[in-house]
Structure formats: C-alpha cells, structure tokens
Amino acid sequence: MKMNTKTISLPRLNNLHPSLESTALKLMEEAGELGATIGKFRGLSGEKVEMDKHQVAEAISAELLDVAQTAVTMMFVLEEQFQIDVDQVLTRHVEKLVQKGYLKLD
Ligand SMILES: [Mg+2]
Numbered sequence: 001m002k003m004n005t006k007t008i009s010l011p012r013l014n015n016l017h018p019s020l021e022s023t024a025l026k027l028m029e030e031a032g033e034l035g036a037t038i039g040k041f042r043g044l045s046g047e048k049v050e051m052d053k054h055q056v057a058e059a060i061s062a063e064l065l066d067v068a069q070t071a072v073t074m075m076f077v078l079e080e081q082f083q084i085d086v087d088q089v090l091t092r093h094v095e096k097l098v099q100k101g102y103l104k105l106d
Pocket residue numbers: 030033034062063066
C-alpha cells in the first residue's frame with residue numbers, strides 16, 4: 001500500500017515530567033496560540049499586522065509544530081504511563097481514514 005506521507009521526527013522531551021492532564025492542557029493552549037496566529041493572518045484581531053504574508057505563514061508553521069510537539073509528547077506519555085502501542089493505534093487510524101473515504105490506498 002502506498003501513501004503520500006509527511007514524516008517528521010520530534011524529540012521526547014527529557015527535561016519535563018508530563019502527565020496526561022498536563023499534556024492535554026498544553027495541547028489546547030498550543031492549539032489556541034495557533035488559532036490566534038491564524039487570526040492575525042486574517043486580520044481578525046483588528047490590530048495592524050506588521051508582518052507580510054510569508055512571515056505570518058512562518059509564524060503559523062512554528063505554532064503548528066508546537067501543537068505537533070505537544071501531541072508527540074502526549075504519545076510518549078500514553079506509551080510510558082499507559083502501555084499504549086502507538087504504532088498499533090496508528091494502523092487503526094489509517095484504517096479509519098480509508099473507511100471514511102478520506103484516504104484511497106493504491
Ligand atoms: Mg505555541
């Protein structure tokens with residue numbers, strides 16, 4: 001089966017002691033920051049945006065990686081504290097995408 005994928009490697013943060021609750025809260029916080037940055041892009045805040053569109057897109061990308069990092073940190077928490085096999089969950093995730101019709105495997 002072939003899929004077009006984007007592979008990114010994000011580190012296990014070894015100077016933190018995250019819990020399920022703290023990472024979940026952080027994920028929402030980072031998602032909020034991403035939304036705020038996108039709002040800036042669209043001029044929703046009413047403030048004058050000094051950045052050009054590319055700079056804003058870079059800022060959005062940086063916030064998106066914060067979201068991804070927090071999601072990865074939460075995956076490590078689930079593996080280490082709750083014995084979840086993320087690879088197994090990933091397989092079911094892809095099956096779900098196929099079943100919903102979002103992904104066509106060839
Ligand atoms: Mg952030």
